[in-house]
Amino acid sequence: MKTMDIVHNYPDGDSRLKCGLCRVRTFVNEQETVVLLTDLDNKNDGQSVTNAVERIIKSLHQMGIVIGPATYVEHYEKEDPASDTFDIITVSPIDGARWKTISREEALTLLACPSAEVDERSWDNGRIIAQADRLRFSRDPFVDSRYQESHAVIKRRLEIADGMVSKAEIEARINAGVGERDIQGLLKRDLSIFGEAYAKPDDEYICFSEFPLGDGFVDFVLLTGRSRMDVILIEIKGADFNLLNFGHYKEFNHKINQAAGQLRSRLGYIYRDVTPFRDHVHYLRIRAEEGEHVYNAFIGPHLGLQVDPQKDINIRTVLIGGRTVDDREESAKRHDFERSYSPPIRVESWDTWLRRLQRS
Known part of the structure; x- marks a missing residue:
């Protein structure tokens, strides 16, 4: 069952002035909470989910968006949903982040959600795109404008x-x-x-x-x-x-x-x-x-x-x-x-x- 679906504004690197965006969905199955982190491609104005995953997970806990233990799944959308990639992420103080690739079917079982949930492309979801744009434009009102020449x-x-x-x-x-x-x-x-x-x-x-x-x-x-x-x-x-x-x-x-x-x-x-x-x-x-x-x-x-x-x-x-x-x-x-x-x-x-x- 899905319990949350938002665009998360995560810190990007050491500078607090720099941020990135990803889609965060939480699901509850019979045993645990599962958090799906979906990279927003060209709507993400910071580092990719892969490069920032440790900071993303840390910020989700610090902000109280995710409370308690959870399983994290990194998700990249393709044109064809059947080609999407899913990886379970584990983070330890010693080894840092590690990735374990799982199949689409394994991801659906873990999320305990219908296939339509991951078949929908984030770029086709007006609410998600509107959230992402509000955050991007708040940082830079001209973010999509052509580079200003000299x-x-x-x-x-x-x-x-x-x-x-x-x-x-x-x-x-x-x-x-x-x-x-x-x-x-x-x-x-x-x-x-x-x-x-x-x-x-x-x-x-x-x-x-x-x-x-x-x-x-x-x-x-x-x-x-x-x-x-x-x-x-x-x-x-x-x-x-x-x-x-x-x-x-x-x-x-x-x-x-x-x-x-x-x-x-x-x-x-x-x-x-x-x-x-x-x-x-x-x-x-x-x-x-x-x-x-x-x-x-x-x-x-x-x-x-x-x-x-x-x-x-x-x-x-x-x-x-x-x-x-x-x-x-x-x-x-x-x-x-x-x-x-x-x-x-x-x-x-x-x-x-x-x-x-x-x-x-």
Whole structure:
């Protein structure tokens, strides 16, 4: 028989200011009192029941919630009740806490309760969730709010938003079939577009335009990543041609092959002696982070990439150009094209590239 069902606010560690939450249910069978301690998963803002079980049991006795001897059962709920775990806990002054796993059937026998009692998920019990939320919000009114970013990051986000080119404007130019220079001019107005499309982690990037490399230039270069820096070379062509030619073989338009040749030439320059190139892009990264507008450097919301200048860099290439006519057919061609180059060159039409953008 169940005699109590509450959310317990237990001390979490040595600090009295820190607490955790668990569901506590007491049952009385023919021989004893059994206390079921159910972890509340994401509603528990402290240590897990497993890590805090000794403090939980002690606090239950100190507060008079449980009086006298009792058997304690630790309980973790899963999506499927049949997968729940149950462990009998014994605590001694010498050995501390010990766990003995029991089956669901053994737990039901010990609790002397119907299966519906443990089949119900705590997150579906409105009363339990309301109790847990009241306790959590009393400690921190903004407990479920998004992490508050620094003033510098917020300021930079607002600056980027003020100068942002809309997806609708880009799409209109592409649908009008404009040439390479027109698209380049539009994208140079807002280099955050490439951070949005390719940066990982999100919002951690530096983008350059008209980047000198070898005996020529790369249209855009994006620096991003953690620990090992990703260097993404981006070459663009216009939207005034179809990605694939019409005809029996439907090969890539000559402008795509021309741009791929340019990228291969740039990659050859890099890979013939990659260490100086790595040192050079890190040098440019530092200059950009210090506020220099070298090669039109544009920094994302988070100033300062968390990358190691002593580690190898990942070099990736992207070629954007042309319009999609048959996405399925072109997808296979793009994959074959990418595999035909070493290192690979990723090809995207303007139609597929637009899908990357999250802005309105």
